[in-house]
Amino acid sequence: MDKFRNFFNCSDRERAAFEAGIKMGTIFHQFIGTPVSSRNAELLERSIENSIMVQPFVKSCTVRIDKNGLGKKKDQYDYVSLLGEMLEVSIVIRYNNVEVRAGMDYSEEHNYPIMFINEIKEVE
Amino acid sequence: MDKFRNFFNCSDRERAAFEAGIKMGTIFHQFIGTPVSSRNAELLERSIENSIMVQPFVKSCTVRIDKNGLGKKKDQYDYVSLLGEMLEVSIVIRYNNVEVRAGMDYSEEHNYPIMFINEIKEVE
Amino acid sequence: MDKFRNFFNCSDRERAAFEAGIKMGTIFHQFIGTPVSSRNAELLERSIENSIMVQPFVKSCTVRIDKNGLGKKKDQYDYVSLLGEMLEVSIVIRYNNVEVRAGMDYSEEHNYPIMFINEIKEVE
Amino acid sequence: MDKFRNFFNCSDRERAAFEAGIKMGTIFHQFIGTPVSSRNAELLERSIENSIMVQPFVKSCTVRIDKNGLGKKKDQYDYVSLLGEMLEVSIVIRYNNVEVRAGMDYSEEHNYPIMFINEIKEVE
Numbered sequence: 001m002d003k004f005r006n007f008f009n010c011s012d013r014e015r016a017a018f019e020a021g022i023k024m025g026t027i028f029h030q031f032i033g034t035p036v037s038s039r040n041a042e043l044l045e046r047s048i049e050n051s052i053m054v055q056p057f058v059k060s061c062t063v064r065i066d067k068n069g070l071g072k073k074k075d076q077y078d079y080v081s082l083l084g085e086m087l088e089v090s091i092v093i094r095y096n097n098v099e100v101r102a103g104m105d106y107s108e109e110h111n112y113p114i115m116f117i118n119e120i121k122e123v124e
Numbered sequence: 125m126d127k128f129r130n131f132f133n134c135s136d137r138e139r140a141a142f143e144a145g146i147k148m149g150t151i152f153h154q155f156i157g158t159p160v161s162s163r164n165a166e167l168l169e170r171s172i173e174n175s176i177m178v179q180p181f182v183k184s185c186t187v188r189i190d191k192n193g194l195g196k197k198k199d200q201y202d203y204v205s206l207l208g209e210m211l212e213v214s215i216v217i218r219y220n221n222v223e224v225r226a227g228m229d230y231s232e233e234h235n236y237p238i239m240f241i242n243e244i245k246e247v248e
Numbered sequence: 249m250d251k252f253r254n255f256f257n258c259s260d261r262e263r264a265a266f267e268a269g270i271k272m273g274t275i276f277h278q279f280i281g282t283p284v285s286s287r288n289a290e291l292l293e294r295s296i297e298n299s300i301m302v303q304p305f306v307k308s309c310t311v312r313i314d315k316n317g318l319g320k321k322k323d324q325y326d327y328v329s330l331l332g333e334m335l336e337v338s339i340v341i342r343y344n345n346v347e348v349r350a351g352m353d354y355s356e357e358h359n360y361p362i363m364f365i366n367e368i369k370e371v372e
Numbered sequence: 373m374d375k376f377r378n379f380f381n382c383s384d385r386e387r388a389a390f391e392a393g394i395k396m397g398t399i400f401h402q403f404i405g406t407p408v409s410s411r412n413a414e415l416l417e418r419s420i421e422n423s424i425m426v427q428p429f430v431k432s433c434t435v436r437i438d439k440n441g442l443g444k445k446k447d448q449y450d451y452v453s454l455l456g457e458m459l460e461v462s463i464v465i466r467y468n469n470v471e472v473r474a475g476m477d478y479s480e481e482h483n484y485p486i487m488f489i490n491e492i493k494e495v496e
Binding site for chain 1: 375379380390392395402479488489490491
């Protein structure tokens with residue numbers, strides 16, 4: 001089923017964790033910098049989610065952009081470039097019988113957009 | 125009205141051409157690489173258009189992604205990364221009394237995604 | 249000499265301004281988000297400059313990344329993602345007999361990374 | 373030592389695999405699209421490597437860009453935008469006592485830039 005299986009020398013759980021990491025890196029480094037205001041924030045959320053859903057082994061993806069302080073185009077320059085600290089992401093990866101729940105969120109304490117694994121479990 | 129006017133030492137026509145160029149560079153370099161299949165291509169088109177619309181002095185923006193050969197997720201790897209040659213873009217920039225129509229399209233003859241200016245004109 | 253000349257309907261000055269805008273959009277949207285610390289900031293500056301130099305009609309390009317507050321890898325997370333407000337850019341575009349000096353700099357007053365044209369002039 | 377440890381609910385091996393995945397996603401989605409010719413390809417390789425080295429838990433990173441067919445700036449348009457299929461990457465991630473060797477390479481057979489894990493092992 002997975003035509004690239006023989007490229008990997010690890011367990012299904014480790015593979016699923018690797019795939020989750022790829023998606024986190026993708027979201028951050030593909031979309032950071034995108035122009036965003038209150039006008040396009042929700043469309044951008046859906047577009048990021050759906051771009052991630054076409055990648056391999058993604059069961060679900062939810063992206064929320066922090067809209068506090070987003071501009072309403074009062075003047076021509078009233079928008080920002082998407083920052084990592086504005087993103088809150090949850091994904092579920094399914095690889096064979098393993099499911100990983102992972103995500104990204106901003107840690108104010110550490111001023112860092114942390115990417116993490118909530119849970120890895122066997123499923124049927 | 126334009127709070128950054130004094131940063132510029134050029135005509136309104138030249139300024140409008142500069143703004144058009146910025147948007148072309150933005151579209152290409154922000155979105156090339158985005159995972160795309162037949163499932164999310166239209167949503168991605170709308171999302172690129174709306175991201176550009178929040179930038180300064182954009183009157184309209186139309187983005188078309190070439191969907192020939194886009195995958196339908198027959199298997200997990202049936203998608204591509206957005207390429208410059210898949211993009212066809214038209215924008216209208218309005219700066220004071222000047223309008224620029226510009227765009228991007230793939231030249232097969234030269235194997236190059238050319239960015240161009242169709243017209244610059246004074247409007248009321 | 250310029251094989252795409254017939255795609256354009258504008259003066260050489262306007263064309264040169266358009267080309268300058270493309271390069272500004274390229275720098276911002278290609279490189280914002282790149283992991284940067286005091287260890288790789290200078291190499292990244294040179295790499296951005298040289299990437300822009302391979303684009304059409306660029307005579308020179310200087311990129312400076314603000315290194316105030318850049319991490320020194322005291323711990324694993326002591327780095328940042330490149331922000332627009334950290335960039336100071338100067339470029340010279342040459343198209344036929346026209347030269348454009350343009351740039352990007354952060355306006356603290358307006359909290360905005362402004363892209364601008366310093367000068368457009370005829371040269372020999 | 374790892375201040376974000378309590379964000380994770382998985383083994384050190386799975387964590388290391390996740391970190392390797394993040395770096396693969398970062399390389400692909402940050403740098404695809406960068407203008408490249410024979411003039412700047414090696415500098416870009418070093419710059420990607422060093423950008424990844426400032427991310428957490430990276431012990432080493434080697435990036436090779438396929439230079440076959442890269443332009444030599446014979447004319448203004450003689451360069452390309454970096455493609456996934458041009459990249460060959462090897463990284464070593466170290467998390468606590470676990471080392472992961474991972475990489476990215478282009479599969480001609482499948483026309484796909486595959487990211488993979490070569491080995492995960494305990495080290496001292």
